[in-house]
Amino acid sequence: MTKISEVDAKAPASFEEDFAALLDESLGADEGFEGSVVTGQVIRILDDVALIDVGLKSEGRVSLREFGDSEIKPGDFVELYIERYEDRDGAVVLSREKARREEAWTALERAFANNQRVTGAIFGRVKGGFTVDLGGAMAFLPGSQVDIRPVRDLGPLMGQPQPFQILKMDRARGNIVVSRRAVLEETRAEQRSELIKGLKEGMILDGVVKNLTDYGAFVDLGGVDGLLHVTDIAWKRINHPSEALTIGQQVRVQVIRFNSDTQRISLGMKQLEADPWENVAVKYPVGGRFNGRVTNITDYGAFVELEAGIEGLVHVSEMSWTKKNVHPAKMVSTSQEVEVMVLDMDSVKRRISLGLKQTHRNPWEQFEEEHKVGSELEGEIRNITEFGLF
Incomplete structure (x- = not known):
């Protein structure tokens, strides 16, 4: 039989143990909030901190700097991250910045899962x-994922809100890798589809020079590229596209040809300008003399530009009355200003035949006028052959 004195002795100890257990359980429940995001109510503002009640045994303090430009006042509800249940002063350690980060991670994981x-x-x-x-x-953001093409100046993109695609993320490590290029490529594909549907020959479009080659320039029309051939850049002679265009340059072009099967687009710039060959026969009549500039020299002659877009050929046989079997480069040079005569004109084929020697008097005609048959002359022997002297 248990004695009353023994029961009385055990009761206080049992009561203390139960109370301790209840206290631990209560504290443990609060401590379980650490690392989670909760909603708190602003109680009051003290200098540079906000005193906030998050439903725990003690209130927490948050620096007003963590709220940025947002103004808060007593009674407002805010999302906060519980860092520690109690600091050395017995207050709950809260963070608005970490709460924003946790909220962002949750939203980002949802976006990543739904692509x-x-x-x-x-x-x-x-x-x-x-x-x-x-x-x-x-x-x-890896450098290769910034844009479809290399970006020389990222200044205009800095600080600007814009869409990104999440490539991979690891919340445990706090790693997120995003791509702006993926968004641009997707948008480009959509634009390409829309552009191709409505594309017609004769349309005038704005584009950006994407690449230069020996035979022309590729122009980005906003999702689809077209070829601007070197002969369609300008009416005047252009030996290389770089003489008139630069990569990244904004240009206005006309669709010359479009193959819907191959989706090849041929573009032109000169077609948007007046054709200098209109009324060329009136401006440069046969027999007329004009000044021009030598633009190109070949084995068979030299091309002379009369004006931008109008060139004629001076055949080697029309360069000199006296010099025979001499290369054109020995008689004229590139960029040299010369006087020429229009010998023939074909405005349909856009061909003009020019003469250089015709701007000078024929020395044979002059000799015939000055020296009659039978007159005596003195001269220098230039060559001796079996059949005579020169």
Whole structure:
């Protein structure tokens, strides 16, 4: 039989143990909030901190700097991250910045799972790429994922809200990799489809010079590329597209030909300008003398530009009355200003035959006038052959 004295002795100990257990359980429940995001109510503002009640045993303090430009006042409800249940002063350690980060991560994981675009802003440069703020969560943007083409100046893109595609993310490690290029490529494909549907020959479009080659320039029309052949850049002679265009230049072009099967687009710039060959026969009549500039020299003659877009050929046989079997480069040079005579005109084939020697008097006619048959002359022997002397 248990004695009353023994029961009385055990009761206080049992009561203390139960109370301790209840206290531990209560504290344990509060401590379980650490690392989670909760909603708190602003109680009051003290200098540079906000005193906030998050439903725990003690209130927490948050620096007003963490709220940025947002103004808060007593009674407002805010989302906060519980860092620690109690600091050395017995207060709950809260963070608005980490709450924003946690909220952002949750939203980003949902977007990643649904293959949706997210909005962010490039704000810094790091090795191999850039850092992007995705509404509180930091992401890495590789340099190769910034644009479809290499970007020389990233200044205009810095700090600007724009869409990104999440390539991969690891919440445990805090890593997010995004791409702006993927968004541009998807948008480009959509634009290409829309452009191809409505594309017709004769349309005038604005584009950007994407690449230069020996035979022309590729122009980005906003999702689809077209070829601007070197002969369709200008009416005047252009030996290489770089003489008139630069990569990245904004240009206005006309669709000359479009093959819907191969989706090849031929473009022209000179077609948007007046054709200098109109009324060329009136401006440059046969027999007329005009000044021009030598633009090109070949084995069979030299091309002379009379005006921008109008060139004629001086055949080697029409260069000199006296010099025979001499290369044209021995008689004229590129960019030299010369006087020529129009010998023939074919405006349909856009051909003009010019003469250089015709602007000078024929020395044989002059000799015939000055020296009659039977007159005596003195001269220098230039060559001796079996059949006579020169």
